Amino acid sequence: MAKLEKALNQIFYLTEEQIYITTPDDANRNKYLHFGRESQPPFSMYLASENGKAYLVHEYEVSAPINFIVMVPTFLCTSLESKDADKYGWKHLNSIRNLLNIYKPAGRTFSINLYDYE
Numbered sequence: 001m002a003k004l005e006k007a008l009n010q011i012f013y014l015t016e017e018q019i020y021i022t023t024p025d026d027a028n029r030n031k032y033l034h035f036g037r038e039s040q041p042p043f044s045m046y047l048a049s050e051n052g053k054a055y056l057v058h059e060y061e062v063s064a065p066i067n068f069i070v071m072v073p074t075f076l077c078t079s080l081e082s083k084d085a086d087k088y089g090w091k092h093l094n095s096i097r098n099l100l101n102i103y104k105p106a107g108r109t110f111s112i113n114l115y116d117y118e
Helices: 002-011 091-103
Strands: 020-022 068-073 110-115
Touching: 002 020, 002 091, 068 091, 091 110
Parallel strands: 068 110
Antiparallel strands: 020 068
């Protein structure tokens, strides 16, 4: 992923690696049901209304798990919600998405998060 980070920073002439990539915590990844004979550690399941940590959903209710997160400073993009709310009209965001869609590893999914750069 280092080359992908480098390419993302180069398109905006950033020298301090302000755009960087992280991976989600294992705690936030999907858990799967297993047969008892598979000797997997157990975890508790809850109804969605019980506000537990894990609940059963249908496979069509969730999107693909996120494999990596691209952290983008707010001086390049100010909103992921709407083009009108972004100071730059998603010009920079679209450049980042286009580069990621071309150069990310096949079968990998990503998310873009904004952070305040100091």
